[in-house]
Amino acid sequence: MKPIFIDTSAFYALISRTDRFHEKAKFVYKNLIDEEKTLYTSSYVLVETIALINHRLGFETLKKFMENFENIIKTIYIDRCRPIFI
Secondary structure, rough: OOEEEEEEEHHHHHHHOOOOOOHHHHHHHHHHHHHHOOOOEEHHHHHHHHHHHHHHHOOHHHHHHHHHHHEEEEEEEOOOOOEEEO
């Protein structure tokens, strides 16, 4: 099975109802979850996504994002030597 990497733009489209790709992102995400695909992101993408959501949509939306995705998406923590999978 190929790993599926989620980047900031996909997260933001999924969260922001005003994003032009919101409906498509919801559709794709639901299908991935229904198919029990393993989803990944990196610590760098996570930091960027957190900053973007907090700045554009506010802390309450950020809090909901973190609560909903922390157990679904596996984060690859990047250090200066090698990625650490958790």
